[in-house]
Amino acid sequence: MGSPAVYSATMNSPQDILEHVFGYTQFRGPQAEVIDTLMAGRDALVLMPTGGGKSLCYQIPALARPGCGVVISPLIALMQDQVEALQAAGVRAAFLNSSVAFDEAQDIESALLHGELDLLYLAPERLLQPRTLGLLQRAQLSLFAIDEAHCVSQWGHDFRADYLQLNCLHEQFPNVPRIALTATADQRTRAEIATRLDLGDARHFVSSFDRPNIQYRIAQKDNARRQLLQFLQAEQQGNAGIVYCLSRAKVENTAEWLNQQGFTALPYHAGLPAATRAEHQRRFLREEGVIVVATIAFGMGIDKPDVRFVAHMDLPKSVEAYYQETGRAGRDGEPSTALLLYGFEDVVKLGQMVESSEGSEEHKRQERARLNAMLGLCEITSCRRQALLRYFAEELPEPCGNCDTCLEPPQTWDATEAAAKLLSCVYRTGQRFGAAHVIDVLRGSENEKVRKFGHDQLSTHGIGTELSANEWRGVVRQLVVRGYLEVEGEFQGLRLTEACRPLLRGEETVQLRKLPPKAARAETRRSAAAADLTPADEPLWNALRACRKQLADEHGVPPYVVFHDATLRGMVSARPQTREELLGVSGVGDSKLERFGDAFLAVLRDFSE
Template sequence: MTDISIPTDFENLSPEKPVAGRRAPEDILSQVFGYEGFRPLQEDIVRTVIGGDNALVLMPTGGGKSLCYQIPALARPGTAIVVSPLIALMQDQVAALRQQGVKAAYLNSTMDIQQAWATENELMTGELDLLYCAPERLLQPRTLELLHRVSIALFAIDEAHCVSQWGHDFRSDYLGLELLAREFAGVPRIALTATADERTRQEIAQRLSLVDARHFISGFDRPNIQYRITPKTNANKQLLDFIKEEHEGDSGVVYCLSRNKVEATARMLSQHGYNALPYHAGLPPEERAHNQERFLREDGVIVVATIAFGMGIDKPDVRFVAHLDLPKSLEAYYQETGRAGRDGNPSTAWMVYGLQDVIKLRQMLEGSQGNEQFKRVERQKMDAMLGLCEVISCRRQVLLRYFGDSLDSPCGNCDTCLTPPETWDGTVAVQKALSCVYRTGQRFGVTYLIDVLRGSENDRIAQAGHDRISTYGIGSELSASEWKSVFRQLVANGYLRADPEGYGALQLTPECRPLLRGEDVVLLRKDPVKKTSSRTRGRSPAREHITDQKGWEALRSCRKRLAEQQGVPPYVIFHDATLMEILERRPSSMVELSEVSGVGKAKLEKYGEVFLEELASL
C-alpha cells in the first residue's frame, strides 16, 4: 500500500502509560497458551527479553520460537512489533493469538486505508499487545514516525536468516532493519530463525547489531521426523506408493524444481484421487493465495510446489514433505523438511534422488552469473547435500553435524538406521567407468556410456567406432541400473562433472586420477531394493496409536465446524496433539479439560462446553 499522511485526529493522541503489575511469564504460559512448562531454552530467552536485553535465537521449527517473543510481549509494557516476511504467516499468527485472547493485529498491503487507520489507531491508543508487519512496511517513514510516538515493548525479527546473503531465503528488505538498533536504542530486539549455519549466524548478528547480544542456540534435531532418501527410478509411481502406503488422507507438501513439473505432478495426484494443488511464482496471485488458503484450512490437502512455497507456513499437522528433485543445500533441505510435524507427532521427510538431479544442479551452478567466491560457497553447500544423500551411516548425525550440532549415537529413525545400506568394493567398476568416459572423448552422457560398457549393439555406437575401443562390453556383469548408481556416486563425490555447456556429457575431474591409477580402494553404496513399509497401510504414523477412530473423527468434525464459523484454519482452534489428548483423557468437566496441554483460559471459555458435549455424545 502506498504511503499516506497521518489523519489529523492522531495528532493529539499519546501512547498509553505502561501498565503496572504485568503477569509473570509462567502465568502467561499457563493461562494464555495452556502449557504447563517451558521447553528447553524458552524460559532463559523469555526472561532475557523481559529484562530488556537483546537475543539471537536459533531454534528448530516446531520448537516454540514464537512463544519466545509472544510471552515477553504480554509481560512488558507497550506493544511488541513483529517483523514477518509473509502476509499469510502474519495473518495466521494474529488469528491464533486472538483465539487465545491476545490483542494482536497486522499491517500489510491487503488492507484498505480505513482498515490501516483503524489498526494504527489501536496502536496509538495502546490497545495492542502485538503488531505484525513486513520489513518493507516497517521501514516506511510513516510507520517509523508512528513507532517513535508509542510505547514499544520489543522488536521481534522472525525468519532472521532472510538478512543473510549466504542464507537460502535472502530478502533485501531485511537489510534495512539495522536501523532499529540506532533509532530505538532502548528497546530490546530478538531475532529468530530455524535454519542457519555458522556463516549465516555471524552475518545475522552483524547485520542486525546483535554481536553482543545473548545467543541462544537450541539443538537442531527434529526427532519426530523420519528422514528417508531413495534412488529415483519412476518418481511418480514412487510418490504414489509412498502416499498410499503411509500417508493416505494426510496433509503434505511435495517439492519440485520447475513450475512445469509442479503442475504435472499436481495433475497426476489429482487424477489418482488426491486433493492436490499447485503452487509456484508463475501462477496468478489470486490462485496462489486460494491454494495456500485451502491447504491451511482443509484436512488432507497436498500442495505441490517450488521453493516459492513454505517459508513461515504455520500448519502444525503436515505429516509428510516429499522432494522429487534435489534441494540445492542442506539449509534448504532442513528448512523445507522442517515444515513437517510442527506439532511434534511422527512425520516423514521423503526424497527420491538420481543422477540427473546432480547433473542439473551442477550445471545450473556453473552456468550462474555469480562470482567465483559465490560459486565456491555454493559448491560446498551442494557437496554437503550430496554427502547426505550418499552417506552409509546415520543421516541425522550428518545433518546435525553440518549445523554444528551433534548426536552421540545413531538416531534409529532414518532409513540408514532402520535398514543399514550394504556397501561393495567398486574399485574395478569405477576404473572401468572412468576409462570409458576418457576413451569416448568425454563427450557423452550416462546412458550412452552404460551402453558402451554393457556392449550394446546399436548404430550410434557403431558409427562412432566405440564398439572397437577397449572399454566396449567390459561392464556386462552389472545391470544398467547398477551402472547408473556407480555414475551417480562418482558425480556426487566429484570424480566426474557434467559438461558446463549443458549438453549432459560427463567429464573427468583431477580428483579421479588416484582412482584411475588404482591407488585408492572405492567402497560404493548398494541401492536398496524397495520393501513394503512396516507401517499400517494407509495409516499416518502420527495416528497409528488412535484406537477410537470414530471419536477422533467426531472431534475433528467439531473443530472443523467451529473453524468454518469463524473463518480460521482448524488448527487455530486446537492442534491435533491437543485433540488427541482430549480423546485420550476424556475429560468430563471444565476443570479437567483445562488440564489438557494447549487449552488456555480463553479457549476453555470459548470451546469447553462444545467439546465436552461432543465427548458425552460418543
C-alpha cells in the first residue's frame, strides 16, 4: 500500500506485537497458549471456528521468532486477502503463486534470502517443487503454518491431494515448528491430520465450535425463491451475503433472478472463466452489499469479515460442510444469519451423487451416514445449536435462545408410541438392518427380503401402517440425531443405544417435528452492523463508513482491510479526538494510525463540533 512497514524486529514480545501491529489488547481463547507452544519450538494442531482468530496464532509467533514464517494455503484468494491485511498493518508479507510475474517472484525470493520478509504465503503445489524446497533450505525460517489442514483428509469435504505430501516438512526441516489449523474436523479427521502431517507430538488445541453470533434457521422448501426474497427484503437490505446452490445452472438462474429483484448478485462456480470468477470475487470483497450466488467452489479462505448472511437453497451433503459454509457469515463476531431451505428432492439428488461417485463402498457408506446426520439436524425440534455442537462432541448445557427452534418452537406431535414401535422393530429384526428394511417390516411389506429373513412372522410386522414410509424415515432420522438409535456397520444397520431404555419402558415421552406451516413474514431488522447504534449515532456511523470506503478505493483494498465494522463502532462510542485516544480503540494499531488516523480524526472532529 505504499507506506513503509512500522513493525520492528526489536518488538519481539507477542503481547507487544498484538497491541502495536494488530491493535488488540488481549488474546482470545487459547491463542496465547498456542503462541507460547510455537515460541518454545513445539508443534501444534489447532481447531478453532471461523472468526475465532486462527491467523494470529501463527502470524504473531512468525513475527516474534527469528526468520520468516511460511504459510501453506490452498487458495490464491486467501493469500491475497491476508497479505493485503498484513501489509496494511505494517508487516512485511508476500505470496508466491501462479498470479505473480517472474520478475516480482525473483524480488520476493531475494527478500526471503536477505531476511526482509516476515511472512510468505505459498500454495502446497508451489511449496512441493524441488526449487522452492531448495530456496527454503537457504532461508532462516521461524515456522510453517498449514492452513485449512482438513484438506489433508480423504474423509473431509475439501480434500486436496497435494496436502498429502506435506509430511516432507517434518523430514526436511526437523527444527522448524509447525502448526496445522482448521475450523472443521471431527475426531476421525483430526486423527488423520495428525498422522498424515507427522504431527504425532503436536499439542492439540480444540476451541469451542460454538458461533453464538450466528442465528441458525432451517425450513422446508415452500416456494424457495419466495422464501429467500422475503428473508432478503425483510432483514438483509444492503448487506453482503452468500447464497449456495447445488448446481451451476441453479447458481446462474438464481443470480439473474436476484438482479431482477433489485439486488447486486454475482454468480460463482467452477464452470465460469477464471477471469470472471476473479472479478466477481474482487467485487464481493471490495464493494458493499454484494451477494454471491455460488456452488461450494466459493468460500474456503474468503477472509471477508462482514458477510451478514449465508443462505442455502439446497441441502448441504454433511454437517461438516454446513458448519464450514455457514461459518463464512459473521467472522467479525457481529449478529449474522444462516438460512437453510431443504426438500426431499435434495435428499434424492445428494443420494444419487453419493451412489454415482467413484469412491469405495466404505466411502459411500460414510457419505450416506453424513447425509442422514444432516437431515436429522434439519428435522430436530430441540435447539439446533446443541445438536450441531453435539455432532462435534461438544455439549452446550442450555438451549441457545438464538436459533429458529428456540425462538419459535416448531409444531410437534407425540411420537412416543411410534418411536416405541420403531425401536421394538429394530430390536426384533436383530439390530443389523438399515432403515428401509425396518420400515418395510413396520408397514407390513411381504417383499422377498422380508420373507427371506422370516420378518413377516414378527410381532412388529405391520404395526406401523398409520405412517407413510416418508414419515417413518423422518422418525428414524430424528431418533438417530437425538441419540436413541445409532447407524453402524457395512449396511448402515440401526442399533439401539442405552438412551432408548426409558422410552421403551414407558418412563419417557418424545415429541417429534411436524411439517411446518407456511412461513410467516419476519419482522424487518436493522442491519446487524448498526443494530446497537442510536439514531443520533447514525450520521457519524455513515460518515466513518464513507471515509473508510474512500481510503479503501484509494489504496485498492477491501474496506475491511482499513478497519472492521467493530472498530468503526468503537470510534462512534468513544468519539476520540486525538491520535492517542484513537489508538485506544480496539483494532487500531500503530501502522493503521499512521496511514488512516488523520482522515478518521477529521470526521470525528467535524461531528464533535
